[in-house]
Structure formats: C-alpha cells, structure tokens
Amino acid sequence: METLNLIKNDPWLEPYEDAINGRHQHALEKEAELTNKGKQTLSDFASGYLYFGLHRTADGWIFREWAPNATQIFIVGTFNDWKEEEKYSLKRITNGNWEIKLPADAMKHGDLYKLIVHWEGGCGERIPAWATRVVQDEQTKIFSAQVWAPEKPYKAKKRTFKPSVDPLLIYECHIGMAQKDEKVGTYNEFREKTLPRIAKAGYNCIQIMAIQEHPYYGSFGYHVSSFFAASSRFGTPDELKELIDTAHGLGIAVIMDIVHSHAVKNEVEGLGNFAGDPNQYFYPGARREHPAWDSLCFDYGKNEVIHFLLSNCKYWLEEYGFDGFRFDGVTSMLYYSHGLGEAFCNYGDYFNGHQDDNAICYLTLANKLIHEVNAKALTIAEEVSGMPGLAAKTEDGGYGFDYRMAMNIPDYWIKTIKEKIDEDWKPSSMFWEVTNRRKDEKTISYAESHDQALVGDKTIIFRLIDADMYWHMQKGDENYIVNRGIALHKMIRMLTATTINGGYLNFMGNEFGHPEWIDFPREGNGWSCKYARRQWDLVDNKNLTYHYMADFDADMLKIIKTVKGFQATPVQEIWHNDGDQVLAYMRKDYVFVFNFNPKQSFTDYGFLVSPGTYEVVLNTDNPAYGGNGFADDTVKHFTVADPLYEKEKKEWLKLYIPARTAVILKKTK
Known part of the structure; x- marks a missing residue:
C-alpha cells in the first residue's frame, strides 16, 4: 500500500502509519457499504429527509418515521383534537420504519402535530425526529411540530453562489441577540439591520449559531432537539431562506454552526428515548451521556445514525442554501474521554487506542458528502486537541475539513493579558503562537469568539479596560487604562489577522469592543434579555471611542482583501x-x-x-x-x-x- 500524503508531509507520523491507514480504510469500507459498493453516490444515500418526515404528495400527504422499538404510532394534532384515531395510525413497513398516507384534507399548512409512540411497557408524546418545523406555544411553552407547506414558498434569487475564500473572513453571529432591543431578534431584523453592517465592515462570511431547534434558549443553540428544524423563535423557514439569499446577494457566504457532537436529553422534544429505546440514536452504557455537557452522545457506529446525520448535512445545504458548516465539539467526538482531562503532549496521544474510530469515520464521510453536494462548500472543525490530519484531504489520509479553528490563539491572548504585566509580553512568543500550525492544514485564526464573550469569561476589551468602560469611553475623557486597552485591542487583532493561513474570525460586536458579557434570559436574571443583545448605538455614536476600533477593523480587512492569495503567502x-x-x-x-x-x-x-x-x-x-x-x-x-x-x-x-x-x-x- 502506497504511503499516504499525510505521512509523507509529516515524517513524525511514520510510527503511526498502521493506525492512520486503518482509519482511512475504515472510512473507505463504510462508504462502500453505504453506497452499495458505489452503485449509488454518498449524496444519494444521504437523502433521508426526502423520505422520512411529513411530505405533501400529488394526492395528499405521506409521513414516515424510523422507530424499530415501537409497537404502535399515531399522528395527532390540531386536525384531530390531539386524539389517537385509527385513521391516523401508522403502519409498520420494513427495517423498523413506519408510514402513513393521508388524504389532502387531513391536514393543512400551519397545523400543529406530534406522534404518540407506544412500546412494550409504555408510550409517550414525541416530536418527529425528521420534523422540519417545530414551534413553541407562548403560554404553555410546549413544543409541537408544525405542518409547513406554504402555497408560495420562498424561491432564491441568487441560485448559484461561490464563496469568496481569499481569504475567508468570518463574522460569527447569533440571530436572537443581534439586535439592540432587549428581546429575541428575528431572521428579518437580522437581514434588514445586521447584514448591511457586516457587509460594510468587510466580512465575506457569516457563521450563524443556534439555527437547529433547541428547547432552551440559554444553551446558545448547543443542546439541539430537532436537527432538521430551523429555530422558530427567530421566524419562519422562508425568512431564514430569504436571509441567506440576501447575504449571497451581498457577496457573503453563510455557514451554519452545526451540532452533531451530542443532543439534548429531552424525551418529548428530542431523541432521548424516542420509542422506549434510549439507545436508538445514542451509544449504550456509560458512553451514552456526556459527563460535562448533560447531553447524549450519538452512536456513530450505527448505519441508521450515520444516515440521519449525513442527511442532516445535505438537508441544510440543499433546502436552505447554506454554504457549509462549522462542526461544533469535534474533540468530544474524537475521543472516548471527550478530550476531558487530557493534555495531548505528543503524537502518541492521538493514536493510543482512546479514539472513537466510528466518529472519525463519520466526520470523514460527512466532509466527503458535503463537498460532493457542493464542491465549493466550506467545512470548519472546532477541535482543541490538535489531531493531525483533521483539515487534510480525505484522499491524503485526512478527515477532509477545509479548515480547523486555531483554538490556541485566543487562549494565548487571554493568558497573556491575565498573567503578564505589559513589560513581559514577548514578541517571539506571540509570533510563534499565531504561526504555529501544520503546513498541510488551513486554519481559522481568531483573537476571541463567542466562548470568550459568555458569562464566566471575559472579552479581550473587557479584560483590558474592565470597569473603566462604564466611565471613560467618552471622547476627551479617556484615561490611561482606556487608551492602553484600545491600543492593544487593535494590535492583538492586527497580529492575529495578518498571520492567517486560511481565514480569520470575529464574534459579533467584538470588532468594536462590545462591553460586558453575554447572559441569556434565565431564572437567575429574571428572564432578562438585557445582556443577550448587541448595543450597536455605542459604535454608531461618534462621541464615544468604540467606533475607533470598528473603523480600524474595517480598514485592516480591506488591506487583507486587496492582496491576492494573502492567506497562502x-x-x-x-x-x-x-x-x-x-x-x-x-x-x-x-x-x-x-x-x-x-x-x-x-x-x-x-x-x-x-x-x-x-x-x-x-x-x-x-x-x-x-x-x-x-x-x-x-x-x-x-x-x-x-x-x-x-x-x-x-x-x-x-x-x-x-x-x-x-x-x-x-x-x-
């Protein structure tokens, strides 16, 4: 067998050639199995969303669900007063699947519905796993699936879009907190008010958080319940499609923060115990629950789970026009330990048998599929361990991501600001940190992301200026602490952004030194949105100093974009x-x-x-x-x-x- 390029490019990997070849072969064999030895494509295989769930047909409706442990399933909703009726009873077909065909007048656009699933010894209400629209009742707070079949669905004006990645300049954002008012923002508000700001600031890509439906707003979208449903708290599917289409018209790519690393534990809203089998989607035994996240871990060794997740990737690309994904929590997927308590000091730590080969196989196939569906799609891995080959080509023995997050950089800047006096900041250390990366893998460099903006942490500007932000950001009233903070904020960003080898990321508002942290509405703060928003009036006010940082950021990006092939230089x-x-x-x-x-x-x-x-x-x-x-x-x-x-x-x-x-x-x- 010829040596893979991953090993040729890095001779230090030679002792682990067998492990690397084994992972590579595992993915090839699994692909052959899923595609019937190439008789269909991976994209053909990953079309589950066209089969499962609710679909309008020429003469009515058809609904299908995978529930091998179920003994009986009813579809109930506003159309039958939420009662189990024989005419709304699903029939068991093959491979643990269930199906029902209904006449055209059985339901209509806007109707609410759920499943009542029976199994040996129990039953329960469930939201369909493949539901593409899920809404929450404002009074009862109960979630239900919703029939979404508008007479005039949104049609994209910009049908073909090629992302600009020379270089990739990402604006990480959250729809709900993108507005100034103390409330949950909408897709329409983001499209009308925030997109123009992003375009003016010079970013060519938005990375949107919290798109997949999640029961708890304060989870920042990371405890997903309905993987195929765009969060309804921000608006309708058509409004999200229009947002993406409008972004494309501005030359802005749209990637989604996708969560395939775990799922919320909820049973009624989520997949936690779908048909009386807690392991239908998730690993059995001790591996089922994530010890740190209070969530459930997918069983990447099951073909049905791979089918579900791969179909999910294709669905967001095809149905909404997303340009790719930032995969959340990749470290957690790669290791049995989820990376918890591990130092990752040498190459042996990546090939010591503590890795989940099923997850590695899934990620490799996901990248293959995404680029098969859209050759120009972008995939980014959020991964902290430094696993070699993560962002190398699959044919070279890698896992196929286009980029990996340079998670060492924000950690370095925060450690420096926290622990060192200004006289001890060492340029040699800074330069090594921002350029320390594998030559065959592109990275996304960033000084800070949403992680540093959450309660319990601090943004760079807040660490630098702290309480003086409340008193001395008026022009003419700046003190030494404010001047130092603004100066270092610009320098840190310039050093991080001008040493990239793939792309640069900034979290919404941090480009102008947004004050304070993000605290989502919760019981402890009286369900207030005061800190779950962006105070754009601060950067718009020319009597304050915030706009200095924003203006610098925009001019810095302009220079980076004028140099052809900047990130490859x-x-x-x-x-x-x-x-x-x-x-x-x-x-x-x-x-x-x-x-x-x-x-x-x-x-x-x-x-x-x-x-x-x-x-x-x-x-x-x-x-x-x-x-x-x-x-x-x-x-x-x-x-x-x-x-x-x-x-x-x-x-x-x-x-x-x-x-x-x-x-x-x-x-x-």
Missing part, C-alpha cells in the same frame, strides 16, 4: 527583540511592524528588507483610530544600502515606532 519573520518588545515580518510586498513596549518609542529602528520605497498603509496610532498620531504616515521610507548585506540583496528600512503601536507598510517601488 508565506509569513517571513524579519526581526524580533524581546528586550525591546519589537516584532517585524513580511508577506509579499507588505511589512508588519509591532512595538509592544509600553513605555519606549524607538527612532530609526532598522529592519533588513528588500530594497525599495515603503509607504504606510495602516497605523494603529492614527488619530482616526483613537491613536496619538506621533508618526507622519505621509512620509515615504527609502531603504538605505549597507555593503555588508549587498550579497543578500537587503537594505535597511529605518522607522520611528512609538510605544504600543503597530504599522503596515507596502513596498511601492
């Missing part, structure tokens, strides 16, 4: 001096210079670069971004020859770099 370190706290590196014709020194400015600080003329294109110290304007950015910088470096074709670029500032220069001649 090598990052070449020019210089670092931890004593001075100065760092410089190059990408193409651009030079990036940072002075993290809190006190000392440097005059005529020299860097060896290719000869030419260099002009400043972005400066964190520009008064337009709340800086002091100590340097004259209109000055052209001519390199100075040095006979010692003639053979290397290098000359000195000498700059004045004020304390706690960063600058981007472009070689113009």
Whole structure:
C-alpha cells in the first residue's frame, strides 16, 4: 500500500502509519457499504429527509418515521383534537420504519402535530425526529411540530453562489441577540439591520449559531432537539431562506454552526428515548451521556445514525442554501474521554487506542458528502486537541475539513493579558503562537469568539479596560487604562489577522469592543434579555471611542482583501527583540511592524528588507483610530544600502515606532 500524503508531509507520523491507514480504510469500507459498493453516490444515500418526515404528495400527504422499538404510532394534532384515531395510525413497513398516507384534507399548512409512540411497557408524546418545523406555544411553552407547506414558498434569487475564500473572513453571529432591543431578534431584523453592517465592515462570511431547534434558549443553540428544524423563535423557514439569499446577494457566504457532537436529553422534544429505546440514536452504557455537557452522545457506529446525520448535512445545504458548516465539539467526538482531562503532549496521544474510530469515520464521510453536494462548500472543525490530519484531504489520509479553528490563539491572548504585566509580553512568543500550525492544514485564526464573550469569561476589551468602560469611553475623557486597552485591542487583532493561513474570525460586536458579557434570559436574571443583545448605538455614536476600533477593523480587512492569495503567502519573520518588545515580518510586498513596549518609542529602528520605497498603509496610532498620531504616515521610507548585506540583496528600512503601536507598510517601488 502506497504511503499516504499525510505521512509523507509529516515524517513524525511514520510510527503511526498502521493506525492512520486503518482509519482511512475504515472510512473507505463504510462508504462502500453505504453506497452499495458505489452503485449509488454518498449524496444519494444521504437523502433521508426526502423520505422520512411529513411530505405533501400529488394526492395528499405521506409521513414516515424510523422507530424499530415501537409497537404502535399515531399522528395527532390540531386536525384531530390531539386524539389517537385509527385513521391516523401508522403502519409498520420494513427495517423498523413506519408510514402513513393521508388524504389532502387531513391536514393543512400551519397545523400543529406530534406522534404518540407506544412500546412494550409504555408510550409517550414525541416530536418527529425528521420534523422540519417545530414551534413553541407562548403560554404553555410546549413544543409541537408544525405542518409547513406554504402555497408560495420562498424561491432564491441568487441560485448559484461561490464563496469568496481569499481569504475567508468570518463574522460569527447569533440571530436572537443581534439586535439592540432587549428581546429575541428575528431572521428579518437580522437581514434588514445586521447584514448591511457586516457587509460594510468587510466580512465575506457569516457563521450563524443556534439555527437547529433547541428547547432552551440559554444553551446558545448547543443542546439541539430537532436537527432538521430551523429555530422558530427567530421566524419562519422562508425568512431564514430569504436571509441567506440576501447575504449571497451581498457577496457573503453563510455557514451554519452545526451540532452533531451530542443532543439534548429531552424525551418529548428530542431523541432521548424516542420509542422506549434510549439507545436508538445514542451509544449504550456509560458512553451514552456526556459527563460535562448533560447531553447524549450519538452512536456513530450505527448505519441508521450515520444516515440521519449525513442527511442532516445535505438537508441544510440543499433546502436552505447554506454554504457549509462549522462542526461544533469535534474533540468530544474524537475521543472516548471527550478530550476531558487530557493534555495531548505528543503524537502518541492521538493514536493510543482512546479514539472513537466510528466518529472519525463519520466526520470523514460527512466532509466527503458535503463537498460532493457542493464542491465549493466550506467545512470548519472546532477541535482543541490538535489531531493531525483533521483539515487534510480525505484522499491524503485526512478527515477532509477545509479548515480547523486555531483554538490556541485566543487562549494565548487571554493568558497573556491575565498573567503578564505589559513589560513581559514577548514578541517571539506571540509570533510563534499565531504561526504555529501544520503546513498541510488551513486554519481559522481568531483573537476571541463567542466562548470568550459568555458569562464566566471575559472579552479581550473587557479584560483590558474592565470597569473603566462604564466611565471613560467618552471622547476627551479617556484615561490611561482606556487608551492602553484600545491600543492593544487593535494590535492583538492586527497580529492575529495578518498571520492567517486560511481565514480569520470575529464574534459579533467584538470588532468594536462590545462591553460586558453575554447572559441569556434565565431564572437567575429574571428572564432578562438585557445582556443577550448587541448595543450597536455605542459604535454608531461618534462621541464615544468604540467606533475607533470598528473603523480600524474595517480598514485592516480591506488591506487583507486587496492582496491576492494573502492567506497562502508565506509569513517571513524579519526581526524580533524581546528586550525591546519589537516584532517585524513580511508577506509579499507588505511589512508588519509591532512595538509592544509600553513605555519606549524607538527612532530609526532598522529592519533588513528588500530594497525599495515603503509607504504606510495602516497605523494603529492614527488619530482616526483613537491613536496619538506621533508618526507622519505621509512620509515615504527609502531603504538605505549597507555593503555588508549587498550579497543578500537587503537594505535597511529605518522607522520611528512609538510605544504600543503597530504599522503596515507596502513596498511601492
């Protein structure tokens, strides 16, 4: 057997060749099994949503459900006064499946319905596993499936869309908290008010959280009950489709934060005990429950579960026009331990038999399927252990993700801010952290995501400025703490965003230093939405300093987007001096210079670069971004020859770099 490219690209993986080959073969064999040895495609196999659930037919309705442990199933709803009736009784067909055919007048668009499932020794109300619309009664708080068959369903105007990934600039967002008012926002409000902001800010992709229906709003969408239903608390399926279509019209890709790592425990709303078999969808025994998340773990070894989850991927791509997925909780899927309490210090930790080969196989097939359905689709893994091959091509022995989250970077920035005084910030350490990645895998770099914005944690700006945000963000009233915070906020983002090798991510509002944390309505806060929103009026108010950070962010992204193939260009370190706290590196014709020194400015600080003329294109110290304007950015910088470096074709670029500032220069001649 020929050595896989994953191993060729990294000789340190050679001792684990058997394990890597075994995982690769497992996925190939499973694909052959599911596709009947290639007689159908993986996409054909993953079309369960077209078969299961409720569908309108030429002469009525058809409904199907997989429930092998059931003894009888009734469909009940507003159309039959929620009563079990023989004419609404499903018939058992093959492979544990159940079916009912109903006349056209048996139900109508908008009707509510559920299943009553009977099994040996019990019965219970259930929402169908494949339900595509689930709503909650405002008074009783009870969830029901809803017949969704509008006479004029939404038709996309932008039928074909190719995401711009040069580079991928992601705006992570949440529909419900995207508005200023203290309430749950809607798809329509997001489309009308927030999308234009994102387009203006320069992001080319939105990553939407909490799309799959979840009973508890405060779970941030991570305790999913109905995997095929777009959350109705934000609006209708058609309104979500219009949002996605509008984003495409603005050149913005839309990826979904998909949760296949676990499911909510709820039995009536979810899959927890669908037909008296608690293991229908989930692992048996001790592996059934996630020890940290109070949720249930899918059994990725069951073909029916693989069918359900793969069909779910295809459904969101085909039915809604999503451009891909950020897979949540991948570390939890990969390891029997869910990654809890493990350090992952060396390669042996990835191949020690503690990995769930079924989950690895599922993720590999999911990536294959997604790219088969849409070759331009984007997949991102949220994975903290550093598993090699996660974002390598499947044919090379990898798991097929397009990108992996660089989860080390936000951890590094928070640890630095929390534990080190400014004089101990080391540029060599920073540069290593933002460029430490596998050469054959693309990453999404980010300074902070939603994780850092939740109650119990703090955003970067809140760590830097803290209580002074409440008193000194008025222009003219800034104090040292505020000025320091704004300066470092810009520098941290610039270093993170300009060293990417795939993409960059920002969480909604963090680009302008949104104050405070996110706290969803719950019993402990009187079910208040005060902290589950975004205060856009702060960045809109030109008398406050928030807009400085937003304006800088937008101009930084503009520069990144003007450089063709920016994320694929090598990052070449020019210089670092931890004593001075100065760092410089190059990408193409651009030079990036940072002075993290809190006190000392440097005059005529020299860097060896290719000869030419260099002009400043972005400066964190520009008064337009709340800086002091100590340097004259209109000055052209001519390199100075040095006979010692003639053979290397290098000359000195000498700059004045004020304390706690960063600058981007472009070689113009």
